[in-house]
Amino acid sequence: MTRIITLFCIFIAQIGFSQTAESYLEKIRNNEALLTAFFQQMPKGGDLHHHFSGSVYAEPLLERAIAEDFYLNLETMEVSKTKPEKGNWQTFSSLKNNGKLAQYEQQVMQTWSAKDYNGSVPSDDLFFDSFMKFEPTIAGHFAEGMLELKKRAISENVSYIETQLSTIPCDMNISDLTDFNTKLRQAASQKDEKAVLKLLDELYKSIEKKDAKKYAEDFNNNFIAKLHKDLKIDDERFTMRYQNFVLRFMEPVDLFKNLIIAFISSNESKLTAGVNIVSPEHGENSMKDYWLHMVMFKYCHSKFPDVKYTLHAGELTLGLVQPEDLTWHINDAIYVAGANRIGHGVDIAYEANSYDLLKYMSKNNIPIEINLASNEFILKVKENRHPFTLYKEFNVPIVISTDDAGILRSNMTEQYVLLAKRYPDVNYEVIKKYVYNSINYSFIQDESVKKQLIKDLDNRFKIFEAKFSKN
Template identity: 30%
Template sequence: MPSLTRTAMLLLLAAPLTAPLHAAPPAGTPEQRAVRAFAAAKKAGPLDLHAFLVGMPKGADLHMHLSGAIYAETFLKDAARDKLCIDVDTLSFSKNDKGPECGAGMAPAAEVFKNQHLYDQMIDSFSMRAFVPSTGVSGHDQFFATFGRYGGTSKDHAGEWLDEVATRAAAQNEQYLEIMNTPTLANAGRLAGGVRWPAAPAVIADYGQDITGTNTAELSKLRDQLLAGGLRDDIAADQKDFASALASRNEIEHCGTPAATPACSVQIKFLFQILRQNAPQFVFAQTLLAFEVASSNPDVVGLNFVQPEDAYLAMSEYTRQMRMVDFLHGLYPAVHISLHAGEVVPGMVAPEGVRFHIRQAVDLGHAERIGHGVDVMYEDDPGKLLKELASRHVMVEINLTSNDGILGVKPPFHPLPDYLAAHVPVALSTDDEGVSRIDLTHEYVRAATEFNLGYLDLKTMARASIEHSFLQGASLWAQPDVFTRAVPACAASPLGSETPAAACLAYLKANTRAAQEWELEHRFKVFESNL
């Protein structure tokens, strides 16, 4: 009876969730002092709470799109350097192919720094700042429209963008970012344009009903065609994209030198973004390339599907796309998978459209993490689904501000309490912090105030963020999602110690994920001891 679960959880919002979900730490310990300091800051108000939380160790942000993480101010500076033009009617960038002067209805991007009104208009156009929904223009429309407006900005600035997000993360005591990014797809796109889907898809398809062309023989043949045509030629170009961005970031931050900035302490890995609003042969080619790249490039630790989940192709092709992932997962089982699923709500799509996305992402798509997961209580047999997510340790990436801005979902209609009640692992993330004009601390404040979470709840989420990262190696913890006992190699060493025993040190050196978890425990030790 899922409704009873939710009712019970909502009643618990009258008291901190730390009471039913956590054993109280021993009185007088640094952790207990942190619990009291958090409670005092929360009682004082959101500004005091923010001041407390900005320094709290947060582990990782696992759901971040690079293009959406950059603030509009950065894009304006980049456009001015690149001598782009601004379409003053659409408030978007346009490449200048007509010489030194911008054409009619255009203004040089550098003009924004002399024209405050245009400057403000551009920031509003590129973000959710000052946005008020109106007839025919929803938060969803504004949010997704921003990407096309600054889309002409050169990817040569990628290193600068990585520095921006790493610098912001370091200032908030984050230590790891998994950033979604779409690399070069030129060859994959060309090849996909030259092949036919094995069986003609339905012209008009119901949600999840059309799976033509997805049996093993058909997909095997299509994969062979794409590989024979040279799809792997994109791997080197993609590797160069990722490597050059990281190298540029390291140069900007002076990493490895005495002048290294704090941002160097933030480790960055990538997830290969697959654009799902395309015909099936294009999606399959992208997905195949993503599996190939993630299998061969240690900087790319997994893949994800992106673009609005409520769009026609995303909805009508959903099951076919999950079957593609299922097929390729069988050939590349070591590649990690996180999937946007359940970023839809009733009214946005027909009732049938909110019944199966998370379920298929897990059962067909082999998702180890789910991005958003907002429609979980509308899916078929939600109680059973929640139990499966918990038992399989599938983590949900919670994006509170994004869910509010795009879907109009906030308490009491957000499913975070249901996930917590079912013991599904969750972690907070930003989604597109530049578009939303937020940061991860903002999401921590929002979770604490809107869902009445306590310090230990947030600490568990921070731990879960590293536990469910796609970093190399095994976990620090003896049991999944039980953050009380370390693996035998490290059980004798105080958690987060600067001098772990030799066996533990060897284990941490062999397992990057465990090493980052150890680092998080060290940061908690320092943070709590200084309160």
């Protein structure tokens, strides 16, 4: 009997000493403070769905506007370096002199971000409208933002960011090509892909003759490479790469011109990791030209087959658009455009033949970029209304990302806290797989860099998990 008791005590002691990260996570599932401490320290790999301007917090942007004495529109909270002709604009220095600065600082913070959000305006409007309000504070100050993001990433054990840094500046004169806008839309209205591709081929040749390549080269050499090198962004703790992107709301010729330059840039620089398309998916031009945009990506892929691209698709929900408009965006992003990754994908349950689409994504290793905090704030989609479980059930590769942490007042740690708390069937090993997915499915062109990040992740997890084996 004494021996049995002794063996039992030894067994209990061994259990205590063999606690794993997985068993500890299960123990703290319903405690957000404990989950936050856990995930703050856990290696989180990469953030693949990341908008630079929306990821910088509002505080340094506001400080810059005050320091440089910008003009503030007292109705909209938009800022400008020079005083526009229309509107009620005052400099920050005049507001300070009149004792009103603190009042307007608070309003700016609530307009440029989700701080203290109270539902007084639609959340999607606040989110998408904020970019243009603070944009003047970004121009010329990319370096400060990049260093802020790097510092924050290192502090929460994020080793890689794939950010959408900037559109590519281009002053190309395309006034002689505007007739193509009507022609492209007419062909697109008939879903005549052959006619659209023929028009795009004509357009491509014209844009190519206007020296499109020089804009890509200037961007790569004098902006991306210079910033990246001067700031010493890559080191043993952190790596960053850059996605080019185009804006959905532009007219077809303008957008296609920018898309060509974006593909050229990504094709010729190892720092530019692929191409994307942004702006509200439910906007007028976004909806009207969506299929046309997908054919444009298909065309550019035929010209630059080595360039990867991820597409914002299905960032829609019931009520935001008509029900029939929820049925085809992810389908077209994958089957027409040939996207390598999908961003958001919130409307997947409404998509036509969604089971077949999910099976296709799984079979062809097309990851979904899940943005839990973003989808909750912008679309009011969360918990069991969110399609996360649907993607998981069909074994679609999943990566966890932030989207716009600055505007959303969030970070990468919070995404994992939400994941663990809302979906208790997602255990530690699955979460760890998602972390590795964020490197394995990144668009890093240099395989040696990707291998080093994986090796580094192995070491980080080894150190992290050792903390629990010692308890």
